[in-house]
Amino acid sequence: MxxxxxxxxxxxxxxxxxxxxxxxxxxxxxxxxxxxxxxxxxxxxxxxxxxxxxxxxxxxxxxxxxxxxxxxxxxxxxxxxxxxxxxxxxxxxxxxxxxxxxxxxxxxxxxxxxxxxxxxxxxxxxxxxxxxxxxxxxxxxxxxxxAEPLSVAVHAVARARLGPGDVAVVSGPGPIGLFCALVAQKWGAEVVLTGVERDEPLRLETARRHGLRTVNVERSPLRESIGRRPNRWIEASGSTAALDDAFELLIPGGQLVVVGLYPTAWELPLNRAVRDEVTVAFSYGSTYRDYEIALQLLGTGMxxxxxxxxxxxxxxxxxxxxxxxxxxxxxxxxxx
Ligand SMILES: [Zn+2]
Ligand SMILES: [Zn+2]
Structure with missing residues (x-):
């Protein structure tokens, strides 16, 4: 073969x-x-x-x-x-x-x-x-x-413990970010998917065609275009700048889930995290149960x-x- x-x-x-x-x-x-x-x-x-x-x-x-x-x-x-x-x-x-x-x-x-x-x-x-x-x-x-990339998103969204009434930003409109945003929206959250200028013609456009709200952070500052500040953030871009944005915009008690992988180290804004009781969770891969859910979601035509x-x-x-x-x-x- x-x-x-x-x-x-x-x-x-x-x-x-x-x-x-x-x-x-x-x-x-x-x-x-x-x-x-x-x-x-x-x-x-x-x-x-x-x-x-x-x-x-x-x-x-x-x-x-x-x-x-x-x-x-x-x-x-x-x-x-x-x-x-x-x-x-x-x-x-x-x-x-x-x-x-x-x-x-x-x-x-x-x-x-x-x-x-x-x-x-x-x-x-x-x-x-x-x-x-x-x-x-x-x-x-x-x-x-x-099912594999969708199951990774199902796992990450589960780590964010997110549901109706939550306001979620997903940073990074690659396939995993796109899928995280779709799953979060399906679970009832109000979702914004963010990207940068080079994502605009293809990735952000693909997301909009899937019914997602998108923001190009290089064209419009996220803080102004988002409306309400998020209480959930899923970071899927692999860019540490997005981690800084998350700590700037999450409300106190907010939760950040990191599913990206990073080429460089990053300094956690410790005092901000402590004073606002921000929760940071990490998400890696997926399990049998996540695949079962992913296959069901694919069956819905999502x-x-x-x-x-x-x-x-x-x-x-x-x-x-x-x-x-x-x-x-x-x-x-x-x-x-
Ligand atoms: Zn993969
Ligand atoms: Zn084992």
Missing amino acids: IAFAKTGRGAGEAGLVDRSDPHPGPGEVCIRISACGICGSDLHVFRADPGYEWVNPPVVLGHECAGTVAKAGPGVTRFRPGDRVVPISVQGCLQCRDCRAGRTNRCPQRRVMGLSHDGAMAEFAIVREEYLLPVSEELPLETAAL VDADTLVARYPLRQAARAFADLTDGSIVKALLVP
Whole structure:
């Protein structure tokens, strides 16, 4: 089969590779991949950005995928060939205290599909059956491939404990920020999604087409355009300037949830945080339960995959990475 792999440690050392078709071992399932999204983390690994040194090439990238079961290994009981499935990307040991409580994203031994081991930018991928969720017949598998980034948003919004009556700012209109804003709005909050000038033509426009209120903070100061000050803030831009904005605008008792990852350190405005009793929570990845909710939300048509996604044949993966890097598309789906 062909696959798209990070082949060396250097920036851009990645490309199509030939692999033998994988065979599922005990408890494992071989999935025929229908579509695999390119995540921001895939871009970081592709470019060899700091913070991803733990990724050991050669590794087939890809963790935002959906497909059908091609083969079930010995001992697999929940799935059989032909079943439509989505795998969980952050995979815990399933034995530790966190895993047993359903918090597999915090497992000290967790592994990430397509980063720790071979992933889904390929015709086939191997996944343990415990990490698979069934996908309903009505949901197109290309849409189901968005369950991973949507589940990350479901997790972050849950960390914000947000609901009707809350005023929430989501900073960063990339796919995770867009999804956080959509989920927060669905849960009843009044939501503003913020971006900067370069987000205006594509990302903010895509958000508005999904019915979201947006603010370009380089055109209009957020404080004036927002109306009421927020009591919730979800930071998904990866920019420390947005963390400063959050501390400036959150009302006392407000809550900040950080789901971005940052290239630089940042100084917490400690005294402001203390005096206003600001809560800061962090959110990483997602769990089985978050995927269940994400798949249900996708079934409601909340995400318009056609306006969000650009499809590329797997063989043109390098072009998809280039188009994402120059910002000409919001989300790429690779189709084997
Ligand atoms: Zn992802
Ligand atoms: Zn564990």
